Amino acid sequence: MNALQNLLFCVPKAAVLHGKSVGFASQKSRFRNVKAQLSLFNRIIFTKLNRKSLTVSVGSFLKNT
Template identity: 75%
Template sequence: MNALQNLLFCIPKADLLHGKSVGFASQNSRFRNAKSKLPFFKEIIFTKQQLFSAKTTAIP
């Protein structure tokens, strides 16, 4: 009976663990994609901020 219980438990457990690893892989992939685009967004944010501050200080 114990071998049957192990067999019945191992199959769903393997599927569950496979689903977890796929979920973590896609999460890591999204993180890497966002991390690679970070310098681009930093440039846009700081450029816009500098332009905005230059416009507001230039007005007499």
């Protein structure tokens, strides 16, 4: 009876474990995509901020001279 129970348990267990690994793989892929987009977004924002602060710094320097 024990061998039959093992056989009946192993098939659904393998299917569940496969589903879990597929789920984790898609979650990891989603995380990688968001991380890449966030990096690009930060570069765009900080580049624009640096240009504005540079413009303000040069403008205030010219006003003081």
